[in-house]
Amino acid sequence: MTATTQAGAGRTGALTAAVWSALGTVRDPELDEPLTELGFVERLEVSATGRAVVRLRLPTYFCAPNFAFLMVADAYDAVTAVPGVTELDVALQDHFAAEAINTGVAARAGFVASFEGEAVDELDSLRADFVRKAVYAGTDRVCRAMLAAGTEATRLPALTLGDAPEGEDRERLRARRRELGLPAGDGDPLLVDPRTGDPVASENLTRYLGFARLTRTSQEANSGVCRGMLRARYPHPHSQHEEGRP
Template structure:
């Protein structure tokens, strides 16, 4: 992870804000993925953030979303007077950085693109990946219960409030509730643990197949995350090592 200089309350607040920004596909904070290459906070509250990604050709829509979300998160911090968030080493850096700085939105930023990347704004994309994360979260939360011997009958009848004090009462439960709440799915104490993408409860008969789908979704997200972390390490750490060795 990118080393952080000595902290001040404002620096801590800015870093915490960046920690709320997710890679939409990997469902992990950009701070934990080491996508924050640099960041500074001046005494006057002026913030600059430099982001980086695993490859030169990461999807422009995902990339734009992270830069825009980072800008929004940082500018919402009390005490920040100005913010500049930029993405380096990406084939669409100019369009993304210019669009975020101008508050132009994704479509406007890529207007006239020869590759036609900008088909629509990104709300639907964000919703799609949060829904996938919410499904994967059901596996993370239910897995300890399955391992403890809970039956499909029990799992189908459990509500989120009934998970307090059980094997499933972990940070993953809070995380899943947050993802659900963000996209309008049931997340209160009376909400079923296992639900479909439309918010309806999973029946007893559907539990085995539903859990298999949730597990596949989780494994896919986590595998992709490890792959991207490996690419980032190769791209930057290997490059720095080679440059140092050549001096």
């Protein structure tokens, strides 16, 4: 291999890694987990000229088309923004609405136009609903760690986000709050209403923590079901995620 060839291979490899990283920012809206970790990226190829080919797959043929549309559209946006990508071909496979979704995303048509006569509005409100659920689930993860470490539950309404233990769970919660425009600084309340951003009052603490726990449990249970169904549907690992690439 010549030095020129090696350099070209190095650039392609770096670009492939950058595209994979970008796909890692795309989440299943219901599960709040990256497509790359869920195994939903079946194939990624990047050419020396910067053409990226992405193939996505889901656990069932009948996964909700609105969820699927969000993931394909988000993947398109994320990869398009990667410097060095000159052309993009992203598509969902093995899904009953794949043709409508793929055509609509490629044309940047939006959900309503992609499902003309079937969809009545775009998906912004749906996305926000799932991010609010992610805030509840994330709050439960953070609070569970604090309670296990000895923090009294009655103290939680008086604590700030900065009082939570440093780590992935806190920063994930901070990021979801920011997506909704909620207060997310270290000095902001630990417990906030995801709909309004208002602090949670002490008299509402039990109900709030109960709903947060239920949301987190449901989210994790759905994640387990989806992973199991994906393995059953595609029993022979061949995705780049499963093989430890890119």
